Amino acid sequence: DAGVIQSPRHEVTEMGQEVTLRCKPISGHDYLFWYRQTMMRGLELLIYFNNNVPIDDSGMPEDRFSAKMPNASFSTLKIQPSEPRDSAVYFCASSLGSGMGNQPQHFGDGTRLSIL
Amino acid sequence: AQSVTQPDIHITVSEGASLELRCNYSYGATPYLFWYVQSPGQGLQLLLKYFSGDTLVQGIKGFEAEFKRSQSSFNLRKPSVHWSDAAEYFCAVGPLSSGGSYIPTFGRGTSLIVHP
Numbered sequence: 001d002a003g004v005i006q007s008p009r010h011e012v013t014e015m016g017q018e019v020t021l022r023c024k025p026i027s028g029h030d031y032l033f034w035y036r037q038t039m040m041r042g043l044e045l046l047i048y049f050n051n052n053v054p055i056d057d058s059g060m061p062e063d064r065f066s067a068k069m070p071n072a073s074f075s076t077l078k079i080q081p082s083e084p085r086d087s088a089v090y091f092c093a094s095s096l097g098s099g100m101g102n103q104p105q106h107f108g109d110g111t112r113l114s115i116l
Numbered sequence: 117a118q119s120v121t122q123p124d125i126h127i128t129v130s131e132g133a134s135l136e137l138r139c140n141y142s143y144g145a146t147p148y149l150f151w152y153v154q155s156p157g158q159g160l161q162l163l164l165k166y167f168s169g170d171t172l173v174q175g176i177k178g179f180e181a182e183f184k185r186s187q188s189s190f191n192l193r194k195p196s197v198h199w200s201d202a203a204e205y206f207c208a209v210g211p212l213s214s215g216g217s218y219i220p221t222f223g224r225g226t227s228l229i230v231h232p
Contacts, residue, residue: 004159031219033219042222042223042224042225043160043206043222043224043225045219048219091159091160093159093160104150104162104165105160105162105220106162107152107159107160107161108159109157109158109159110157110158110159
């Protein structure tokens with residue numbers, strides 16, 4: 001079975017450019033999460049969706065970050081304009097949840113983002 | 117508020133030795149508990165989970181964890197470590213009510229180094 005698919009795996013771009021990260025969750029999963037992982041801050045939850053609707057975006061660091069989920073099989077995380085401090089590994093995860101928190105999350109392999 | 121603490125940032129063991137990774141949580145009720153492993157360049161993979169019942173939980177790759185309510189702990193163990201077990205290990209506790217849904221909180225992780 002296909003897991004969570006993220007693209008690209010690596011992205012290197014210059015400061016000020018727009019960056020778009022993509023995620024395809026596991027089919028049938030109704031929760032989708034975006035995380036950022038850095039050495040300094042560990043794994044941070046940025047935003048999550050339930051049935052394509054953003055539920056909590058309190059982890060999104062700034063207005064430069066935005067996320068969308070136009071349908072059940074696709075989500076994007078966009079950074080515009082990008083800054084060097086945005087360099088991190090970004091993970092997408094999905095789960096089949098009843099909303100009770102007892103379902104494990106399935107993670108993609110991440111996008112390693114480097115902003116020069 | 118719920119929280120999860122992994123006291124050890126790094127753990128070094130010799131191949132073939134036993135392993136115990138510590139996880140302590142703070143939560144008002146019976147928690148849902150998870151252990152994930154992250155190999156280099158990959159996303160997090162679920163090792164095991166605890167919801168209720170038997171406090172000793174068996175997972176994949178020969179790992180087990182024991183829930184001890186009196187100590188608020190959920191330590192991960194393996195009797196004999198293999199070189200391929202070198203990775204980052206994350207403990208997670210749920211559910212955290214956020215926006216009406218319940219999601220887990222992740223610890224900062226413990227990096228396991230295995231010496232030949």
